[in-house]
Amino acid sequence: MKAIVVKRESKMPLLSWKEIPDIQCGPEEVLVEVKATAVNRADLLQALGLYPPPPGESEILGLEMAGVVAAIGDAVHNRQIGDRVLALLPGGGYAQQAVVHHQMLIDLPGSWSFAEGAAIAEVWLTAFVNLFIEGTLQPGEAVMIHAGGSGVGTAGIQMAREAGAAVYVTAGTQIKLDKCRALGAELAVNYKEEDFFEAVMTATGGNGVDLILDPVGGAYLNRNLDLLKENGRLINIGLLGGNSVEMNLATVLGKSLRIIGSRLRSRPLTEKIAITRKFKERFWPMLEEGRIHPVIDRVFPIEEAQAAHAYVRKNRNTGKVILEVGIEE
Numbered sequence: 666m667k668a669i670v671v672k673r674e675s676k677m678p679l680l681s682w683k684e685i686p687d688i689q690c691g692p693e694e695v696l697v698e699v700k701a702t703a704v705n706r707a708d709l710l711q712a713l714g715l716y717p718p719p720p721g722e723s724e725i726l727g728l729e730m731a732g733v734v735a736a737i738g739d740a741v742h743n744r745q746i747g748d749r750v751l752a753l754l755p756g757g758g759y760a761q762q763a764v765v766h767h768q769m770l771i772d773l774p775g776s777w778s779f780a781e782g783a784a785i786a787e788v789w790l791t792a793f794v795n796l797f798i799e800g801t802l803q804p805g806e807a808v809m810i811h812a813g814g815s816g817v818g819t820a821g822i823q824m825a826r827e828a829g830a831a832v833y834v835t836a837g838t839q840i841k842l843d844k845c846r847a848l849g850a851e852l853a854v855n856y857k858e859e860d861f862f863e864a865v866m867t868a869t870g871g872n873g874v875d876l877i878l879d880p881v882g883g884a885y886l887n888r889n890l891d892l893l894k895e896n897g898r899l900i901n902i903g904l905l906g907g908n909s910v911e912m913n914l915a916t917v918l919g920k921s922l923r924i925i926g927s928r929l930r931s932r933p934l935t936e937k938i939a940i941t942r943k944f945k946e947r948f949w950p951m952l953e954e955g956r957i958h959p960v961i962d963r964v965f966p967i968e969e970a971q972a973a974h975a976y977v978r979k980n981r982n983t984g985k986v987i988l989e990v991g992i993e994e
């Protein structure tokens with residue numbers, strides 16, 4: 666099969682589409698012929714050698730895919746060759762073949778493209794687990810979603826809206842701000858022009874919010890803590906704005922706040938299966954109906970993974986950047 670191979674000789678890693686040995690599925694896995702995968706920030710870091718895959722997992726980049734089942738493990742009885750599926754992966758998506766535990770699979774609706782399928786797993790499951798399992802978001806609550814125009818943000822806004830929460834976001838361009846409002850955000854703050862704390866405090870009549878989903882980290886920590894109501898929850902999922910900052914614990918104690926760091930990729934398989942099942946039960950029917958939808962910015966052929974990484978690194982995307990895997994003789 667072919668896969669993206671990373672060469673790290675200069676400062677910028679070189680990504681090339683090359684022949685590597687075929688893979689096989691284990692007894693409880695299926696082998697999928699990958700038709701599309703997507704770029705995630707974790708891939709950018711992994712390509713730089715800064716975010717190795719969990720022990721024992723594929724060294725190939727790629728945390729999600731959509732494709733067609735091509736082989737089935739001996740212990741899998743509910744799948745057929747030819748099933749159109751999508752799934753979260755611990756790695757290995759940037760390739761013509763990927764293996765995945767059969768309980769991680771989600772059926773791709775007949776009317777959906779593979780690109781749409783590949784836009785789901787990583788960002789929708791991340792937004793879901795953090796808003797609803799870690800963050801216990803309830804109807805009537807207020808939630809702040811930073812980087813609202815990101816893949817995670819565009820998924821999170823829609824699910825939070827459907828759950829009956831009031832959604833506030835930050836984003837750094839007019840296109841992203843407009844998209845966030847169109848997806849259901851009550852207020853979208855351009856963090857480059859306005860202080861998000863002041864803007865959201867004004868919009869909530871001085872009340873603040875119950876939950877914050879934050880991929881920015883250090884640069885936002887103190888304003889995030891100030892923005893939370895009593896018993897508020899701050900879920901940190903990234904460090905785009907740095908990882909080190911001085912904070913006053915009196916704010917945390919004085920409002921009984923919870924600060925939670927949360928990762929998806931490193932969770933045990935059993936937890937990922939449970940998260941996938943709960944997500945499917947609650948939000949998959951809405952995705953199938955089209956009430957909520959994956960947001961795709963651009964589709965690149967996988968041979969242009971290098972350019973796709975550069976596009977994401979420059980913060981150009983609103984929603985997902987997809988890599989399509991063509992059929993080769």
Ligand SMILES: NC(=O)c1ccc[n+]([C@@H]2O[C@H](COP(=O)([O-])OP(=O)(O)OC[C@H]3O[C@@H](n4cnc5c(N)ncnc54)[C@H](OP(=O)(O)O)[C@@H]3O)[C@@H](O)[C@H]2O)c1
Binds near residue numbers: 903
């Ligand atoms: N913990 C987990 O399990 C997990 C899983 C998936 C993703 N993540 C993290 O969640 C974040 C979003 O992922 P994604 O794939 O949805 O990302 P994405 O689509 O690539 O979007 C990220 C956006 O963040 C904004 N941003 C970048 N640097 C920033 C900064 N210093 N301050 C404020 N905003 C900044 C940019 O938008 P603007 O133009 O608005 O600045 C950028 O386009 C990433 O940090 C990713 O690593 C974590």
